[in-house]
Every structure is written in C-alpha cells, then in structure tokens.
Amino acid sequence: MTQRLAAWTQHTQRSALQDMLEITSGPEYISFGLGLPNAACFPTEQLALSANEVLLRQSNPLQYAPSFEPLKRQIQELMSRRGVTCSTSQIFLTAGAQQGIQLLARLLLDPGGTVMTEEVTYTGFLQILEPFQPRILTVPTDPVTGIDVDRLETILQKEERPACLYVIPSGHNPLGYTLSREKRQRLARLAAEYEVPLIEDDPYGFLAYDDLELPAVKSFQSDGVYYVGSFSKILAPGLRLGWIVADEAIIEKLSIVKEAADINTATLTQRIAADFLAKDAFELHLRHLLLEYKSRRDCMLEHLSAQLDGIGAWTTPSNGMFIWVRLPAHLDAMTLFQESIATEKVTFFPGNVFAAGQNGNASSSFRLNFSFNDPGKIEEGVARLSRLVKRHL
Numbered sequence: 001m002t003q004r005l006a007a008w009t010q011h012t013q014r015s016a017l018q019d020m021l022e023i024t025s026g027p028e029y030i031s032f033g034l035g036l037p038n039a040a041c042f043p044t045e046q047l048a049l050s051a052n053e054v055l056l057r058q059s060n061p062l063q064y065a066p067s068f069e070p071l072k073r074q075i076q077e078l079m080s081r082r083g084v085t086c087s088t089s090q091i092f093l094t095a096g097a098q099q100g101i102q103l104l105a106r107l108l109l110d111p112g113g114t115v116m117t118e119e120v121t122y123t124g125f126l127q128i129l130e131p132f133q134p135r136i137l138t139v140p141t142d143p144v145t146g147i148d149v150d151r152l153e154t155i156l157q158k159e160e161r162p163a164c165l166y167v168i169p170s171g172h173n174p175l176g177y178t179l180s181r182e183k184r185q186r187l188a189r190l191a192a193e194y195e196v197p198l199i200e201d202d203p204y205g206f207l208a209y210d211d212l213e214l215p216a217v218k219s220f221q222s223d224g225v226y227y228v229g230s231f232s233k234i235l236a237p238g239l240r241l242g243w244i245v246a247d248e249a250i251i252e253k254l255s256i257v258k259e260a261a262d263i264n265t266a267t268l269t270q271r272i273a274a275d276f277l278a279k280d281a282f283e284l285h286l287r288h289l290l291l292e293y294k295s296r297r298d299c300m301l302e303h304l305s306a307q308l309d310g311i312g313a314w315t316t317p318s319n320g321m322f323i324w325v326r327l328p329a330h331l332d333a334m335t336l337f338q339e340s341i342a343t344e345k346v347t348f349f350p351g352n353v354f355a356a357g358q359n360g361n362a363s364s365s366f367r368l369n370f371s372f373n374d375p376g377k378i379e380e381g382v383a384r385l386s387r388l389v390k391r392h393l
C-alpha cells in the first residue's frame with residue numbers, strides 16, 4: 001500500500017549533510033560539525049549521586065507527575081541572573097529548548113501563517129516550522145553585530161504583522177554573536193510597539209566567557225516576550241530539560257499543548273537536576289565549564305589566526321559554542337565540506353545549511369564548534385581545514 005502522508009511531508013527530506021555527519025563519526029574524523037557539549041565536562045558522578053538520592057529516598061520519582069516545584073524555584077533564581085524577575089507560576093518546564101520553541105510555535109502560528117527570523121538562523125527552528133508551511137520573513141543579520149534592528153523595523157512597517165519573531169540574542173547559533181544591550185532594548189521595544197510575540201531562544205545565555213552576561217531581552221519587556229531556557233549546555237543534554245518563562249495565561253495554554261505532546265516533562269530528570277542544583281556543586285561546575293570552553297575557544301581562535309590570517313575572517317564569540325568563518329566569496333563551503341570528508345577528514349557545517357527563506361546566502365561561510373574537542377584535536381583539525389582552504393585559493 002502506498003503511504004498516505006500529510007501534504008507538508010512531501011517537501012521534507014533528511015539532509016544529505018546529516019547522513020554525511022553520521023558516516024563521519026569514526027575516530028579518523030575530527031568533528032567541528034555538530035553543536036555538542038564536551039562529554040568530559042558533564043558532572044556525571046554528582047548526577048549519579050543525585051539519581052541515587054532521588055530514586056531511593058524520594059516518593060514516586062518514577063510516576064507521572066506535575067512539574068517539580070523546587071526545580072521551578074531554582075530556575076526562578078537562574079532567571080534573576082539573566083535580569084528577569086518572574087514568579088514560579090510563570091515558569092513552564094519542557095523537554096529541552098527545542099520542545100520549548102516547538103510548543104510556542106504551536107501556540108502562536110496558524111498553518112500558512114507568517115513568521116519572522118534572521119536570514120541565517122538555527123536549523124532546529126526551521127524544522128519546527130515545516131508542518132506549518134509558513135511564509136518566512138527574513139531580516140538581514142551580521143556575524144558580529146547581529147540582527148539588523150533598523151531593517152527589522154522597516155519590514156514591520158511595510159509587511160503584515162508576523163505571528164512571531166524568533167531570535168537567539170546570546171551566543172547565536174550559527175553566527176556566534178551576542179547582541180548589544182542597546183539592540184536588546186530596541187528589540188524588546190519593537191516587539192511591544194508592533195505587538196509581535198518574540199521568542200527569545202537562550203540556551204547559551206549562561207555560557208558567557210568574558211564577564212559580560214548581558215541581560216535577556218525579556219528583562220527589558222516582559223509582556224509578549226517568551227523566554228526559552230535549557231539545561232542542555234550548562235548541565236547535560238541527555239537530561240532533556242528546559243523551560244519557558246511566559247505570562248500565566250500563556251502557561252495555561254502551554255500545558256494543553258504539552259500534554260498532547262508528551263504528557264509531562266520527565267519526572268526523574270527534573271528531580272535529579274533539582275537535587276544537583278540544590279548543592280554548591282552547580283556553581284563550581286559552571287565555573288569549570290566556562291574556563292574549559294573559554295580555553296577551547298581561545299585555542300581555536302589562536303590556530304585560525306596562525307593558519308588563515310589574511311585568507312578568512314571569523315568571529316570571536318563571547319558566548320556559546322560556535323565560531324563563524326567567512327572565506328573569500330568565490331569559495332563554496334559545501335564543495336569544501338564534500339572534499340574534506342574524502343581527504344582531510346574534518347567536519348563542519350557549510351553556511352547555507354542555516355539559510356532561512358529565500359534571502360539567506362552564506363555559501364562561502366561555515367560554522368565551527370569549539371566545545372566538543374580538546375585543544376590537541378582543535379589544533380590538528382584547524383591545520384587540516386587550513387590545508388583544504390589553501391588548496392582552493
């Protein structure tokens with residue numbers, strides 16, 4: 001029998017790049033491709049102690065359950081570090097930021113509606129949009145200064161009001177920029193003035209390496225800004241834990257779409273995370289993580305400078321896990337990627353993968369992840385990459 005699938009699935013396909021990245025996961029490859037945290041930095045032993053404590057001493061950690069209040073109080077405290085004052089009733093737990101964005105998209109967007117995002121953005125958001133087959137309004141963006149808020153305002157003046165605007169103000173994936181305080185304020189003001197719901201995706205907000213933890217956009221405008229947070233990058237993605245901060249009226253609606261999606265966020269990992277966060281271990285862990293990732297970032301930057309100075313340009317990210325490299329315009333990053341798989345055996349994401357709508361063109365750029373590999377691998381990987389680029393000049 002032929003498969004009768006929904007119409008939107010006809011346009012979707014697994015990207016050849018994903019297949020390629022799976023094939024290239026062997027030890028001979030150096031991966032700068034996926035946005036993976038470093039597994040050696042996971043606080044495995046402390047989480048094991050917390051798991052033991054939760055499983056053996058708490059009542060019903062394996063049962064269906066409403067969100068765990070102590071964890072919500074801990075998130076409330078974390079949010080105050082992002083400049084956001086909220087009550088625990090404004091915090092909604094999710095299975096990671098990805099689910100947070102997806103639930104919000106389901107609440108905000110009608111099929112065939114209009115959404116707004118940057119010309120180059122997180123592919124996970126674009127995947128979420130697919131079933132809605134929306135019209136995507138794209139805003140120009142820059143790897144250093146971020147979303148162009150002047151153009152954003154012009155588009156808002158001219159076009160229909162979009163169902164939502166999606167942004168990643170800190171440690172942008174893939175560009176790596178962190179938006180200035182002024183632009184954050186303007187974004188918040190524009191969202192309010194034009195009544196456009198703003199999704200602030202902030203998985204990298206706490207990963208700030210240069211003592212510059214800028215407040216969340218939500219701290220400047222509470223109404224209509226939906227903050228999405230995650231424990232994936234500051235604790236471990238395998239916990240599948242994240243959160244949304246929104247008005248109470250929205251939380252009620254979110255609980256309806258969440259129940260339909262997966263009933264409740266995993267009871268066990270909520271409690272393990274809460275036990276871990278209640279101990280001093282979290283502060284120590286975060287400090288260690290920041291030092292470790294900062295030194296990996298600096299290591300990658302140093303070797304890029306040593307190898308590609310005068311050939312390419314790249315960002316110095318203050319947050320997150322990614323460096324964006326721009327090559328001379330005649331070089332095609334997808335061609336380089338394909339050749340790299342066969343010869344140098346180093347992986348990265350070609351820029352066009354992140355292009356939204358019709359306008360995004362990043363064909364001579366690529367994204368490098370610096371959190372996953374140790375400094376020795378980073379040095380070797382950048383050397384291989386540079387050999388590849390130089391062959392094409």
Ligand SMILES: Cc1ncc(COP(=O)(O)O)c(C=O)c1O
Nearest residue numbers: 035096097098122173230232242
């Ligand atoms: C910008 C952005 N949003 C969301 C996610 C998904 O995070 P989570 O593991 O919390 O679902 C990622 C993961 O890489 C990301 O880079």
